[in-house]
Amino acid sequence: MAADEFIVRIENVVKDFGTLRVLNGVGFNVARGQTVAIVGRSGSGKSTLLRCIAGLETVQGGRIEVCGHEVGRPGSAARAQLRRDVGMVFQSYNLFPHLTVERNITLALTLVKKESKADAGKRAADVLRMVGLTDKITAYPEQLSGGQQQRVAIARSLALQPQVMLFDEVTSALDPELTTEVLGVMEDLAERGMTMVSVTHEMGFARRVADLVVFMHQGKVWESGPTDELFANPQTAEFKQFIGSEL
Amino acid sequence: MIQLNANHLLYLLEAARWTLLLSLLAFVGGAIVGLPLALMRTSKIRLLRVVSSGYIQLIQGTPLLVLLFLSYFGLGILGYKLIPLVAAAVSLTLYAAAFLGEIWRGCIEAVPRTQWEASDCLGLNRAQQYIYVILPQAVRIATPPTVGFMVQIVKNTSLASVIGFVELARAGQIVNNSTFEPFLIFSAVAAMYFVLCYPLSIAARTLERKTHGG
Numbered sequence: 001m002a003a004d005e006f007i008v009r010i011e012n013v014v015k016d017f018g019t020l021r022v023l024n025g026v027g028f029n030v031a032r033g034q035t036v037a038i039v040g041r042s043g044s045g046k047s048t049l050l051r052c053i054a055g056l057e058t059v060q061g062g063r064i065e066v067c068g069h070e071v072g073r074p075g076s077a078a079r080a081q082l083r084r085d086v087g088m089v090f091q092s093y094n095l096f097p098h099l100t101v102e103r104n105i106t107l108a109l110t111l112v113k114k115e116s117k118a119d120a121g122k123r124a125a126d127v128l129r130m131v132g133l134t135d136k137i138t139a140y141p142e143q144l145s146g147g148q149q150q151r152v153a154i155a156r157s158l159a160l161q162p163q164v165m166l167f168d169e170v171t172s173a174l175d176p177e178l179t180t181e182v183l184g185v186m187e188d189l190a191e192r193g194m195t196m197v198s199v200t201h202e203m204g205f206a207r208r209v210a211d212l213v214v215f216m217h218q219g220k221v222w223e224s225g226p227t228d229e230l231f232a233n234p235q236t237a238e239f240k241q242f243i244g245s246e247l
Numbered sequence: 248m249i250q251l252n253a254n255h256l257l258y259l260l261e262a263a264r265w266t267l268l269l270s271l272l273a274f275v276g277g278a279i280v281g282l283p284l285a286l287m288r289t290s291k292i293r294l295l296r297v298v299s300s301g302y303i304q305l306i307q308g309t310p311l312l313v314l315l316f317l318s319y320f321g322l323g324i325l326g327y328k329l330i331p332l333v334a335a336a337v338s339l340t341l342y343a344a345a346f347l348g349e350i351w352r353g354c355i356e357a358v359p360r361t362q363w364e365a366s367d368c369l370g371l372n373r374a375q376q377y378i379y380v381i382l383p384q385a386v387r388i389a390t391p392p393t394v395g396f397m398v399q400i401v402k403n404t405s406l407a408s409v410i411g412f413v414e415l416a417r418a419g420q421i422v423n424n425s426t427f428e429p430f431l432i433f434s435a436v437a438a439m440y441f442v443l444c445y446p447l448s449i450a451a452r453t454l455e456r457k458t459h460g461g
Contacts, residue, residue, distance in 0.1 A: 056364055056367070056368070083367075083368065083369070087368070088368040090361060090365065094361045094365035095365075096365070096366075096380055096384075098383045098384055098387070107369070107379060107380075108369035111375050111379065112371060156369070157369075160369065
């Protein structure tokens with residue numbers, strides 16, 4: 001695979017919170033259309049890494065490049081471009097509680113992409129169909145279940161047609177049944193060829209859907225590789241123990 | 248001594264209208280100055296934060312009475328003779344702005360940080376984040392304490408009597424001076440303040456219940 005086919009390039013990233021080094025030289029690449037699962041214990045730095053990719057945190061060292069733009073350095077032009085290319089879905093959904101489902105989705109379309117109300121509305125209907133929530137278009141977030149809210153959040157990101165979607169433990173706040181419906185939507189996306197980077201505790205999902213698994217430990221990529229190989233033949237004791245405790 | 252009569256009551260009612268007007272001026276002025284203060288307090292720019300918090304601390308640490316003296320007698324000596332209504336409106340505006348600015352800062356900061364992050368990730372710029380995401384939610388949080396503060400303003404307008412502005416409290420004094428029925432007169436004055444404030448208190452309580460109910 002040629003190097004320029006990598007849509008996300010992460011090189012030797014270092015991130016400190018005060019005196020605490022959370023990421024200590026992290027690096028890996030994501031090719032277009034790939035689904036990557038970042039797994040690891042709590043505190044291993046995996047969510048922080050995702051937030052760095054999303055441009056929500058600045059890094060102290062190394063490089064993160066998304067669609068050819070450098071992330072993690074101040075500068076609004078690069079930031080605006082990043083926002084166009086990257087969609088982010090959060091553990092706590094973060095829908096706007098004072099807006100309807102439709103307005104949650106169309107807000108950025110009309111404000112940022114300057115689409116007409118009619119076009120934005122059409123797009124909202126399209127993405128809601130994709131996540132199976134066409135009938136909730138006029139509802140407010142508080143009237144939806146957690147799983148439905150998360151699906152709206154995914155739809156909201158999708159509407160902006162990002163090149164890469166980032167998922168930060170998006171099912172951690174959901175019960176098993178609702179988890180299934182959200183993972184179903186994500187599997188769907190992966191099949192459609194969306195490039196996805198997902199921090200997850202759902203090892204079943206990682207095994208089934210991810211092309212690449214990155215196991216993080218102590219702020220480093222401890223082990224990574226194609227999913228089947230990695231699970232069939234774990235190299236490090238930590239990863240062996242990790243998947244042993246998960247399954 | 249003059250017998251208390253219906254004209255006295257009318258006089259008090261008329262004065263109550265001035266109390267109402269002064270309250271409105273103070274609230275509108277306070278809101279116009281207070282909102283920028285709240286935004287400055289939550290700004291990313293340090294200078295704006297320092298200036299606004301300095302203003303708020305200065306005013307909150309000064310008695311309203313002193314502000315009234317300064318704007319009426321103080322400015323008068325300097326050659327800017329304000330009529331009592333204007334001097335009182337200016338003082339109350341400065342005073343209300345400091346408190347509303349601080350109340351609203353708290354409300355803006357009470358909107359979860361994740362709402363900033365989510366709207367940031369959707370590409371909204373800072374002004375759009377404020378207008379479409381943060382402030383609408385902050386308004387919901389702000390309504391009960393804001394209405395509560397309006398009650399304080401209505402009552403504090405009575406201090407304007409010290410610079411000769413004839414509002415409800417001053418009118419009560421004037422009527423009492425000619426009739427000497429203090430208990431009756433000041434009971435009537437208190438009742439009128441109550442009539443002005445009680446609907447606000449009720450509104451605050453209703454809104455509080457609504458907000459908590461989500």
